[in-house]
Amino acid sequence: MTINTNSSISQIMNKYQGSYTKNETTNVEETPQIFFCYNLKKLWENSMQKEQFLEAMNFRHACKVFDENKKIKSEDLDFILEVGRLSPSSFGMEPWKFLVVQNQDLKEKLRPFCWNQPQITTCSDLVVILSKIDDLKPQNEYVGKMFSRRNLSQENYEKYLNLYANHLSHTMSSDENILAWGARQCYIAMGNMMTAAATIGIDSCPIEGFEKGKIEEILNIDRRKYQLAVIVPFGYRINPQSIKFRLSIDEVVEYL
Numbered sequence: 001m002t003i004n005t006n007s008s009i010s011q012i013m014n015k016y017q018g019s020y021t022k023n024e025t026t027n028v029e030e031t032p033q034i035f036f037c038y039n040l041k042k043l044w045e046n047s048m049q050k051e052q053f054l055e056a057m058n059f060r061h062a063c064k065v066f067d068e069n070k071k072i073k074s075e076d077l078d079f080i081l082e083v084g085r086l087s088p089s090s091f092g093m094e095p096w097k098f099l100v101v102q103n104q105d106l107k108e109k110l111r112p113f114c115w116n117q118p119q120i121t122t123c124s125d126l127v128v129i130l131s132k133i134d135d136l137k138p139q140n141e142y143v144g145k146m147f148s149r150r151n152l153s154q155e156n157y158e159k160y161l162n163l164y165a166n167h168l169s170h171t172m173s174s175d176e177n178i179l180a181w182g183a184r185q186c187y188i189a190m191g192n193m194m195t196a197a198a199t200i201g202i203d204s205c206p207i208e209g210f211e212k213g214k215i216e217e218i219l220n221i222d223r224r225k226y227q228l229a230v231i232v233p234f235g236y237r238i239n240p241q242s243i244k245f246r247l248s249i250d251e252v253v254e255y256l
């Protein structure tokens, strides 16, 4: 691994040439040499963090079959779900619910309606992500609750509520549009969970290949309250990872 530190090193040396300061936290006299070592360590740590993160991103792939004998430890599953919970959401509405299917019989019932994909039954934990529907409507007390937990003044509370209702007036015009809005955010949570899983060596596969109505029926979902957004199984791969195909960075990034 190479770290291009040249410009940073000379910047640090120039800045601290001849100036000796005491670090208030450590009470150690910071000579340019100490400061230089400290910053070099920081640069190295940053570089390692990036490398580890990219390693996780490359480790993650759409795993097609999981090892049925390997179960995810509950603390690891908690970690993945916690990352989902911490995901960003529009107006802070947290428009999701994560159903964790661990029951094998239930997984077997769902599989035929997920294009018969083996991930559904071979995974350790099948996370079915639902989008809230009714709760997200401006007149619903849930919306009020989500705003009022911010300790807003009455004036600001009303301002936010009006902004929410006006900005989302088209979104709120049908349950279908609410689902489209909520599901987009559920996908962010799913992406975060898959990345989090990859950082601890757990595989996943985003699944959109399903018959929505059938899955909702099997899971007994009240469609006025929730609708199915996306499904993501977690577990451990049984086969080697497939080749990653991606466009080049120049094809997907444009600087303006």
Ligand SMILES: Cc1cc2nc3c(=O)[nH]c(=O)nc-3n(C[C@H](O)[C@H](O)[C@H](O)COP(=O)(O)O)c2cc1C
Residues within 6 Å of the ligand: 060, 061, 062, 063, 064, 117, 205, 206, 207, 208, 209, 210, 244, 245
């Ligand atoms: C929204 C979405 C839905 C997907 N649905 C499925 C699916 O139903 N079954 C499947 O095997 N893969 C599914 N995939 C995985 C993609 O095929 C895969 O991410 C893509 O081919 C890139 O491969 P990689 O993830 O292994 O890098 C889905 C991916 C996304 C983002």
